[in-house]
């Protein structure tokens with residue numbers, strides 16, 4: 121039986137690759153896309169989610185629009201220099217012919233989990249606002265979800281949105297702290313591992329040789345994103361963020377994890393959005409902020425080459 125997943129997403133070039141990777145993986149059944157601000161506004165994320173499903177011939181999958189702003193402050197704004205003004209590498213797709221469902225992302229998530237207890241896995245690859253709102257709406261989803269696999273955070277290394285914080289967590293630290301503190305099984309696929317999953321230019325060029333709409337769309341949108349990485353980090357390729365979370369759901373043995381309680385700095389200082397793990401025996405130390413918090417599975421090592429090969433082979437079909 122394929123695992124039922126909901127991808128909470130802000131598409132975004134790498135979100136697009138992750139969605140297509142999931143759609144082409146027989147281990148997974150994508151039962152919905154929920155949308156969130158981050159790479160683009162929530163409005164545009166919703167439009168893009170609908171467009172992406174149309175390109176893939178999968179408009180049967182529902183899209184539910186999420187919150188427009190973080191739970192505590194207004195949205196800081198999109199990142200057109202990373203993903204393009206349209207979030208799709210400035211390829212100017214036509215408007216979608218389909219519509220989002222008449223339900224908020226949070227309500228959709230609650231309904232899906234509560235009507236199929238133990239069966240639904242959440243895969244948030246954007247800011248965690250919708251997930252925190254779903255918990256607020258129905259706290260029992262924590263007992264009934266199968267698991268939560270998040271792309272976000274940086275436990276042991278530097279950030280990417282700021283020197284201290286990763287973009288998804290930085291966009292709503294208050295929500296992230298709620299999600300890492302809920303009594304459910306959470307895995308954090310953060311920069312600690314995604315910066316070890318590298319897709320080279322040669323590898324990216326392979327998508328252009330795939331003769332199906334998914335490979336062709338990826339090949340159109342990825343050059344803009346790749347050029348950002350080259351300008352910012354001097355690498356000839358991309359680091360694989362969102363697809364790494366999909367890979368974890370498909371095959372967790374590709375990762376090594378540590379079980380640490382994680383707090384998120386939601387203060388106003390320079391480490392706002394930093395995910396702080398409590399490493400070691402938290403009981404013997406006076407570390408009040410981490411006490412009575414559940415342990416999060418934090419990914420610390422990864423077999424990156426296997427992930428990039430798996431993603432390409434799935435899109436190729």
Ligand code: BDR
Pocket residue numbers: 132133134135159202245246271280286287288361362
């Ligand atoms: C995350 O931020 C976004 O730009 C990407 O889509 C990914 O989810 C990486 O920090």
Ligand code: CA
Pocket residue numbers: 129130131132134135158159245246362
């Ligand atoms: Ca994303």
